[in-house]
Amino acid sequence: MSNSNPTPAGVDSVVKRSIQRLGRDPDTVLQHLIAVQQTFSFVPSTAVESLVRAIDVTSAQLLAAVDFYAFLSLSPRGDYDILFSDNISDRMLGNQQLMRELCKLLDVVPDRTRADGRVRVGLTSCTGMCDQAPALLVNGFALTRLDEHRVRRIAALVNAGAALPNWPQEFFAVTDHVQRRGLLLDDLQSRDAGVAALLSRGSDAILAEIERAGLRGRGGAGFSTALKWRLCRESANPHRVVVCNADEGEPGTFKDRVLLSSYADLMVEGMTLCAGIVNACDGFIYLRGEYRYLLEHLESVLQRRREQGLLGQAIGGRVGFDFDIRIHLGAGAYICGEESALIESLEGKRGIPRKRPPFPVIKGYLERPTVVNNVETLVAAARIAEHGGAWFRGEGTGQSAGSKLLSVSGDCARPGIYEVPFGTSIAEVLDDCGAWDTQAVQLSGAAGKTLGVDEFQRLLAFEDLPTAGALMIFDQSRDLLDMVCNFADFFTHESCGFCTPCRVGGKLLRDLVAKVAAGQARRDDLAEMRHIANVMRRTSHCGLGHTAPNPVLDTLDKFPAIYASRLRSENDDPAFDLEAALSEARALSGATNAQPKPVPTLDAEV
Ligand SMILES: Cc1cc2nc3c(=O)[nH]c(=O)nc-3n(C[C@H](O)[C@H](O)[C@H](O)COP(=O)(O)O)c2cc1C
Ligand code: SF4
Structure with missing residues (x-):
């Protein structure tokens, strides 16, 4: 159970333990903050003071990080911090009704810790459990397949003060649900044949196989994996880094969860191959906070591989082939899936996307050349090293192998x-x-x-x-407008706030979508939505802002009826008559009809 009134000595000892485990480099601070949050359900000011004393960071940096990451908080969130996953797929299966029910049973107001400090109930973005939704996180651990019965039992467990290890374990069951297997998933066995091939055939030959395979990144952008690895290998700085992007925050995506659960050896093998090819010594798995339940499993895979001589010094007996991997947890920020924001987060900072170029392969983690690859890309690389590029190329299309x-x-x-x-x-x-x-x-x-x-x-x-x-x-x-509203909320919540088009445009767009849903919008509002969406696409700093307007623009084009059917007729009384309200105010204040100051618009700010 957490403790919302910790003594300074208690806080200090948690900070010390975390530092003993992870070290005192400034890039570890996010991990220390997560450890403190998990112990006390918040980050007490004494923890910030302890960290400032022990590590070369300022309290302003720490407070900025706490403010940025949704899973960190300066005020206690209770012994049970419950967050309902709020993707549209959770909504379609009734998460809102279940949350209302739980709040009623627990006598809590959403987003407020109950007066006795025991429990808080709120919402969070998609937790990657859409195939077994509705889902929630309790103290960071995923709980799936919610229904009324399960919600009643959760309420009883919370009210009885039952510790999480004593909750029914089936509540926490996460099923892989693999329905169709192919090149990657057919074979559950990991034989480390890829690493063996690297050792016997050499890194040039394996890089050539990846090239022949035509492997393109599976994280979205589809960049050539062989080219990325080659660019990193040819960079001047020899202190190279390999990062597995296991942030998987895109609503509706959960395939990396399954790879991390059941194919982790292959993913680590893919990282090891990459390290062997680009000559990297350091690796990181950036694991989204929502997949906290996989941490021990992944740590045990890494430890076993160290014991097998497949990680650490002289991998496979090859002197000079030294590579090891650390796991960094995320803390509830979708933007940290974007590779440069991920690197900022790895360095312990807020996940604000960097200006690119330089790209991470040239200047990434601590300014070192860094390969960032998606989990699936790394699994595919391991399979290709084992079976060859032609095997992989044998499936797929001209530009999309495998x-x-x-x-x-x-x-x-x-x-x-x-x-x-x-x-x-x-x-x-x-x-x-x-x-x-x-x-x-x-x-x-x-x-x-x-x-x-x-x-x-x-x-x-x-x-x-x-x-x-x-x-x-x-x-x-x-009703597709429910989806559009849900995604507009999501992007507003997940915008990192760095640039105006995304920060302001996202909110304006969300409000206009809500206005349509409320039946208050007019045709002009739809034109305004298009305008804002186009400004966001054109002028945002990173991919989040470029893509956030997609659901609005796509549905305006392809499903115009969901908007048209809700528009107010041009003859209706306006929902809010600005001129009438101003006249009333002028009459009361005796003010003249002076021109108001121009209001800044999105265009003026960008
Ligand atoms: C907002 C945003 C979120 C992203 N989230 C992820 C993610 O969760 N996982 C991922 O692999 N790539 C994500 N990406 C893409 C990464 O920036 C990067 O292109 C990818 O990790 C590179 O790996 P790949 O070449 O193997 O695809 C995201 C990009 C953006 C703009
Ligand atoms: S577009 Fe701008 S505000 Fe939005 S996430 Fe990217 S950097 Fe942050």
Whole structure:
């Protein structure tokens, strides 16, 4: 149980233990803050003071980090910090009703810690459990398949003060749900054949296989993996770094969760291959905070591999092949999936995306050349090293070799993971997962594309529909505006706030979408939405701001009826008559009809 009134000595000892475990480099501060938060359910000011004494950081830096990361807090969140996952797929399965029910049973107001300090209930962005939604996190641990019965039992456990290890373990069960296996998932065994091939054939030969395979990054952008590794290897600075991006925050995406759970050896093998090729000594797995439950499992995989001589000094007996991996936890910030924000976060800072170039392969973690790869990319690299580039190229299309893991959720009979060859159509996936009467598919998460029925013959491939893997299905009974509202809320919440187009534009867009949903919008508002969306796309600093308007623009183009059916007629009384209100105010104050000061607009600020 957490302790919301810790003594300074108690706080100091937690900080000391964390420092003993992870060291006192400034880039460890986020991990220390997470350790403190997990122990006390908040970051007491005494912890900030202890860290400032022990590490070369200022209290301003620490407070800025606490403010930035959603899972850190300066005020106590209670013995049970409960966060309902709030992706549209959770909503479609009733998370809001379940949350209301739990709040009622626990007598709590959402987002406020109960007066006795025991519990707080709130919302969080998608937790990566869409195939077993609705889900929640309790003290950072995922709990799936919520229903009324489970909610009642949770309330009873909280009210009885039961410690989490004494909660029914089936509450925390997370199932892989692999529905279709292919090149990557067919074989659960890890034989470390990729590392063996690297040792016997040499790094040039294995890099050539990755090149021959035509492997492109699976994290979304589709950059050539061989080229990325080559650029890093050719960089002047010899202190290179390999990072596995296991942040998987895109709503609707959960395929990396399954790879981390059941194919972790292959992922680590992929990192080791990369290290052998680019000559890196240091590796990191950046694990999203929502996957905290996987931490011990991943640590044990790393430890076993060290004992097997597959990590650490002289890997596979090769003198000079030294490489080890540390795990850094995220703390609830979607933007930290963006590679330069991830690197900032690895350095213990707020996850604000860097200006690029220079790209991470030239100047990344602590200004060292850094390869950042998605989990699936690394698993694919390990398979290619074992089976060869031609084997991988044998599947897929001209520009999209191999297979793609899809995270399928929403209105279908069999949600889960589908590994399909690139070149598969949306219609084939819908058929496979038992989706009937589909109205729309949201591909690649909130930042992706909304596809209507007339696009279901399109192909999953970089040359047609590139995807990081999320495929959310909406049948004819769904109101797509609910999805648009949910995603607009998501982006507003997850914007890092660094640049105006995204910070302000996202809020304006969210408010306009809400206005449409409330039946208060007019045709002019739709034009304004398009305008704001285009400014965001054109002028935002990073990919989040460029893609955040996608759901609005796509649905305006492809599903205009969801907007048109809610518009106020031009003859209706305005919801708020500004001129009438001003006249009334003038009459009361005796003011003249002076011109108001111009209000800054989004265009003026960018
Ligand atoms: C807002 C945003 C979030 C992202 N989230 C992830 C993520 O969770 N996982 C990921 O692998 N890539 C994510 N990316 C892409 C990464 O920046 C980067 O391109 C990727 O990790 C590179 O790996 P790859 O070449 O193996 O695809 C994100 C990008 C943006 C703009
Ligand atoms: S676009 Fe959004 S997330 Fe990206 S830097 Fe600007 S404010 Fe931050």
